[in-house]
Amino acid sequence: MAELRAAIALRTQQTKLWTQASDSLFEPLGEVALLATPRGYITHCAPHARERLSGEGGIVREEQLWHRSTGIRQRLHHALAQAAAGMRCVPVHIPALGGAAPSMRVDFTRADPRLGMMNETLVFVRVRFADMPADVSVELLRQAFPITQAEAQVLASLIRGETTKDIVVRTGASIHTVRKQISMLMTKMECTRQLELVSKARALF
Template identity: 40%
Template sequence: MAMLSAYRRAAADQWLASADAAFGALDEAICLVSGNGALLHLSAKAREWLEPTGGLQVRQGRLWHPVAGMRDALQGALRQVATRPTTSHLATTGSRDGACLHLDLARADVSLRMGDESMVFVRMRRGRPSALASADGLCMTFNLTPAEGRVLAALIDGESPADHARSYGTSIHTVRKQIAVLMEKIGCTRQIDLVRTGLGAL
């Protein structure tokens, strides 16, 4: 039994080394993460991109983001992908230069499992440094008013409803009403699902 486990580990290490090289040649990074965010493997490029001074980073052996909304979206996506046969896409800031990181998440092959726990394979691609959410694009995608598009873009970028209200000189009650309308239009029951759906449309 111990020999089988050592063989599986060697095969997994070989597969990850090959994947590191292949994705690195495409200027992409990979990591292997548990459903609760614990990192088991980071490619060299992922280590380079996930700097402690940037957006998405490694903190205490886990993927972490300083913006609570992004952190919640990431944790929710990891849990969902680890427990269901689905994929997910997130876009977030990744490094101190403000470049956008596009994360594609999929359940990893069973050969990469840790015991009974499914792992999540994360592919990272860098995008151009720009605002993460385009309010105009969100308006077109979800048939929103310009004000609703700005609110959704702000939520995706990690801004709180109160901060958005202050930025646009409107009341928090107006912003909360716009969020309720957004949830109805997009078909979400929770704000985190609204952010996740908006991120998926980027």
């Protein structure tokens, strides 16, 4: 019993450290993240994230992922199930409802197994809002950083909240090309993570 309590305490501490690190990464980008069970029960949601996601048009009610639209609720729960089953990234786009809240892109991925208790599966939920900068100047990015025009265009897309796949679909470029451009951006801008790259660039706007 003592060993079990010690294991639970260790897992709780590991989860706390991980979620604190996650919050510190996403908050500067204007994004929020949370952890939930495959049935939609929230196990971690920082106060600032809960504030942004609650209320009219939001996706959090009490301790659950929820939306007032039945259709959107079904999409959220379907995405949770898909992510828990191992799908790499399951996106759900949620439109604004009468101006009550900004539109959102919600990405679901299976969380690190070490974050769950007693082999519990958790889902990592990342939320990006449409109130992120849309008028991003490619020319300003090119002038501010030692990057090419093509790299600046990719960086502008990342600032707007697009994923690598979004860029590939919209531009018709190969996934290899876009990933190489992002890698070059991180090298030239002296960043070790893509989140750091986007945060550094967003500071211009």
